[in-house]
Amino acid sequence: MLEFIIKLHPEISIKSKSVRKRQTLLLERNLKTILGQTDEQVQVENLFDHLTVRSAKPELRQTLIERLSCIPGIVSFSEMQSSQFTDLHDIFQQVQAVYQSQLPGKTFSVRVRRQGTHSFSSLDAERYIGGGLNQQVASAKVQLKQPQLTIRLEIKQDKLLMMTEHFNGMGGFPLPSQSDVLSLISGGYDSAVASYLMIRKGLRTHYLFFNLGGPAHEAGVREMAFLIWQKYSLSHRVKFVSVDFAPVVNEILQKIDNGLMGVVLKRMMVRAASRVAQSLGIKAIVTGESIGQVASQTITNLAVIDQAADSLMLRPLIYQDKQEIIDLARQIGVEQLARSMPEYCGVISKSPTVNAVLSEVEHSEIFFNMDLLQQAISQAKVLDIRTVEYQAEQQITAVAIEEVLPVDAIVLDIRAPEETELSPLQLHNHQVVEMPFFRLSSQFASLDQTKQYYCYCDRGVMSRLQAVVLQEQGFKNVAVYRPTS
Template sequence: MLYLIRYGELALKSRQVRRRFLSHLEENLRSSLARKGIFYKLTIGWSRAFLESEDPRAELVLSRCFGLSSFSKAEKAVFSSMEEIVEEGERAFFSAVASRRFAVRVRRHGSHPFSSQDIEKELGARLLPLSAGVDLDNPEVTCYIEIRDTEAWFFTDKTKGPGGLPVGSGERVLLLYSGGFDSGVAGWMMLKKGSPVDFLFFNIGGPEHERRVRNGASFLVEEWAGAAGGFLYTVDFSGVIREIKERVNRAYWNMALKRCFYLAAWEIARRKNYPAVVTGESLGQVSSQTLANLVALEEGALVPVMRPLLGLDKEEIIALARKAGTYAISEGLREYCDLAGGHPVTGSNSARLRERMKALDMGIIETALSNMGITRLPAPADDADQIEIDRIPEGAILIDLRDVAQYQAWHPDGAVLAGYEELEAGLFPLEKGKVYVLYCDNGLKSLSAARVLRRMGYEAYSFKGGTKALMRRLT
């Protein structure tokens, strides 16, 4: 399969900046493809990129590479005359336009003895007898041709890319990450603007919370960060919690805890030269996120605090979590930083918060930081060496990741059909405590999907060898 890839915002940059951004884009694509074990050939041009791969997972990589505006599955032809382009277009599009209204759209780059309209008219006339007619305003099928010098690409669909800027084109930032919807989406939005992300987790929920957070951070880095990688800093804040509960007025518990988060994050940023700290705060969403409280929390900031979700509603944040693929990881994860219950203060100011913080021994923050753990991301998936199996555990539910036609032609009794993206977005009904065995044509897509489900907390396996091996096993 050949993919024609279009750039997004980076196409508007100056030549020098564009050259640097394209270098990051190429590095990210190559890293993501290699990490998934995808065989490919990639060519990065000044205004287009071209990817050749027979692995269907290549489309997922393209859909998660920031800096791309869209891509298309295309057929390529080398030509020496307009007639050759028209003949190839007729061959490429005849089945797509059959009994359907169509339009032909041509774009050219280079010098040719014919115009784009010449090709549109001639090819349209050739396709017309096969179709339900030409419709330039609302076609059922659009036949696209891109011509560059002596090469032409033919396609009918454009798949939207994630947009943004290539990861690595901006400065690396430090994200306060709890594993919840908000902080995950905040990190995703910073990656979208080209800034690699390192994650700072204050552990007050125990080992299981830490495991879920590590999986969530690994997912974001593995699927969206390209070649940038990342680190997860883990700080045990249980001692800070005890100190706050013992010494601070209950109405200020949440504010005191958030202030300690900020102070610790600023100190790490100072030590490790992060230019900014990022949070998932949204104005007015919870009691500690009123404007007055945010101003009070930020007093004396050593580095800027960036809040990419500031103006978003919860519904908008949830929609972005689904788009990023973090929804299922974050779903049900308790927000442990909500300590007080009751009626936490909503209208604090710097002086009041500063007065309440005097009750604390601020050495507890330095003590917590002295035992900080560091994990390189993406971290290995849980039980990675046991994901592939060649048997069906008793009571397991089989999930078929092939297309509908293949599923209808053959599937084991009780197997259910699901799409990779559907599983990843948390849209397919799954239950914790049940065992799932996934299969596909060759075992590659099912292995990738099983890893994703494991990061979400499900017991999932990939059947080794794909459909043929499964058939042999069952017969």
């Protein structure tokens, strides 16, 4: 039996009893929803100050650990063994049976948390168990500061909980304890990390994409949104909204003064975002803007941009340096995809203003045809994020998805280099060509076009989305390889 004890984020623990109860109930429900997709028989128990998870399938250990580390509201969790005990010496003997083989040559400490009425204190238990283990293993040494091994025990009434391995969670609040937000996502580092931070804060995060780069741009951004949702907010359905902003950009290029183009583009985006948010009943918009990162993100320009918004603007990265953002992107598993995403700036000013004057910007917008903005909003595509795979399949009606490859097929492994290195695709009867998805659009044309190619990736999402892009570029000799196992 696999057993885990789940610790709440500290901010939950200091809330009032009613708020804390609501938060733990949300977390309990989310655990059942997410872990239940891995193990239908998983058991989740809510004990107010912590939760426990039990599974009768030890082969799912690593999958459950990965899932638990990505659920908002969990500050840490530990794999544990639970048992009954009679007295302090009985506790020592049980701990000795589990840890004695791990102690030779190591420094260690014993940490005990105790609840209930006992004849000993937590300090008494730590000294008794630690001293006993030190006597039994001569090469081990008790060290209270920075030991190599920390033995964590919890004693609750007549139950002993031994923490055999400790893991960090993502912290924050359970979804959706803090309402909904609409995140402007471009597929790059900033918007991806900003979306993650909102999820971590307990906000159900929907995605709004302004398409400036055509099908290839949308395919990549859909994959990014899908990845963030699947990894960090799988417990709740969210929307992915795509707005074709090419006509708006063209109008800006024709009607707006060169130095004001960037600010006006951002104002058009927040106008559109506000209206989309209102139509979805969402009160706040999230962006990945950071002070001084580009010309449009000076304090003066951000103030002018905000004047166009009818919704609350949230900027979780406002004080972060670029390297800090990239480091966090790497930590949450989106760095590779964000790094491969092309930059679609929409408009590029030779001398962009860093001190926009609101009255001048508003005057320049008099010449902008606002009907184009409204038309773009009215034609927005609103998708359930869970249907990203389905939508991709529907789009590639002329492209086959094969489980068994033809004899002369060539497989394109489009996974990132890190993935192919860890788990190379090996097919005995077919040639495999490694071509990362972020190089596919530029390099596919250089391949022998008399051959038939089959895109492959682990989850099957990116291979389908990239097949869409290649088909729309006019290539008919591409399909998707989805093996049966």
